[in-house]
Amino acid sequence: MKYILSLIVENKHGVLAKVSQVITSRGYNIGTLTAGPCENKDTSRMIITFNCDEKIIEQITKQISKLIDVIKVSLIDHNEKVERELVLLRAARKKDTEASLFRVIEIFDGRIVHVTPKSFVIELTGHVEKVDGFIENIRPYGIQDLLRTGPIALTRFVN
């Protein structure tokens, strides 16, 4: 099962290390992790995804909650969230396939952000499944580089 944890943490030295250590030291794997400042400058938000069972996510949540620098931990409900991921990828530029590549990008609502005679850099945001689908459709054209941010997520309503 896939879980998304949303953390509000102190925006301080060493907090990311503490969070990742408490997870890995107990043998759990981080799926993706993104971190950035919150609306207040003295706090940061981290979105961490896990692929694990319910018992493990419960233990992870409790262990993270114990960290002094973690102010709030919430498990994001899959039905109540807005989720986005950004992907940047470099695809090969070939004359004969260029037109169909453009169509794929258009269908997925992606954008070409850089062009060279041999490649395009393409960006796309969307929920994780959309990003997965986009990458699968671009793959036949030849992906040279690929970078995903991992999802960030907010609940739809204030809780």
Added chain:
Amino acid sequence: MSKISGAHIIVESLKKEGVEVIFGYPGGAVIPIFDVLYSTPEINLILTRHEQAAVHAADGYARSTGKAGVAIVTSGPGATNTVTGLATANFDSVPVVCIAGQVPTSMIGIDAFQEADTTGLTNPVTKHNYLVHDVNELAMTMKNSFYIAKSGRPGPVVIDIPKNVTLEKTEFHYDEKINIRGYKPHLDGHQNQLKKAIQLIEHAKKPLIIVGGGSIISNACEEVREIINKCDIPVTATLNGLGCVEYDSPYFLGMHGMHGTIAANKAIQECDLLIALGSRFDDRATGKLATFAPKAKIIHIDIDTASISKNVTVDVPVVGDLKRVMKQMSPMVKEKKHSEWMERINELKAMTHEIPKNQSRITSFEVFEVINDLIPQETIVATDVGQHQMWTALYYKFKFPRTLLTSGGLGTMGYGFPAAIGAQFANPEKPVICITGDGSFQMNIQELATAVIHKLPIIILVMNNGYLGMVRQWQELFNERRYSATCLMYCEKNPQECQGNEDDCLILIPDFIKVAQAYCAKGVRVKTLDELKKAVTEAIHYTDGPMIIDIITERTENVWPMVPGGASLDEMLKGGRVI
């Protein structure tokens, strides 16, 4: 307001926290702090001979009093040497504040002399740690550190302080209020959970209480004893829960787990309600999880949410400070009798394992017969780790909380003696003994210097069998008697050819009596029970410093009963035979 240096702020903060004794070892990065301590008569600075021992001493000070223990060490190796001590304290939830020097902020990250990433190194073995970048944050950091170390589930806190921060000056304000937004321990139990727990207790026919270290940490022993008597519920302790309930209570079954008593382990397997008070269901205590307490509903009261349903899934969790939860529950529980169950408990208590006596050398049981007879009951007993530790748990008669100091979770050999030193500083009026083995004692034997210099009348009982006995026992039982690296005697033969004929061996490596002499301590070797009695009596009256009693014990005695690793609690071994 006048400005004072970071070093002064640290010492002033320690005074505000009521710290009277700190254990430490100096070095370049902490010279400014030691300089201030030099002219601070309110704080007794004790020089240990190793930083690990300084932390263990602070730990022993904390466990025997409930106050925070304080250690101070220098950067680099000073800080890395504390890791075992911190991990020991962390595992057993002991409030320790450790101040570590650090290279100046301008030199952090350049691989400076005696630089180590102290916060990085101590992250997994502390409750929390700080690297102080700015002298203006120092006072608040000190305040928060003591609060975090002592409150909630206690634990060690490291404050890593760069040298320049100890020299820079600022105004000193020590705020009395604490506000850490990410840290608010739950102290009171949730009413609904309490009601569910009470219901289970009322319907139980065979209830059993487990007291863990948490019962002693939260000073809940009086409340626990009251509920046991009121509700007629038998009780077993974890290693660190010993002393919560007096050994001679009719309800007390002794310790459970791998080397628990037959009565305690059988009672766990037979009970229909298990009430765990401040215990975290350690694997050494539960045996095979799938068959642990198979007939029981489980109530778990603990201050640490993460301890609940971590190993054993429980029916009714209650998160809170045990003392407060017990006080909440006390008026809610009805007086009750469980006559049939208590009858069964008494049957179980009559089932004892075989105890070797009258052998060619002194046996474990005989050692404890002498100790129990001669040592006053308020004595603080520190142990190291191994067979002697389990024999202490099985045979020593614990009457009061905070009288056992032992590394239960981490199992740190070398813990006992420095912990005894810490406890003696905290309790100058109480007798302190250290029960150790010839293996463990050598892991912090250098602290004889500390004990001698401060004239600490600690009695060190070395149960000397020439073996790393606990590992030897496992090798005998599970590794076809292949005694790989467990004999401590000097042997000129290839170890594989050794027939265990000690006449060929020079047994005294080291000769603890000569070691005692080298440190100007008193030392006596005993080989018979009469000699042991005489030596212990002499030691009780000897108050000029530590005394080592080197007890030559049975070489190959094993700890029984024993639940082999991975077996159920009722699959106990006694010489290879299932009880």
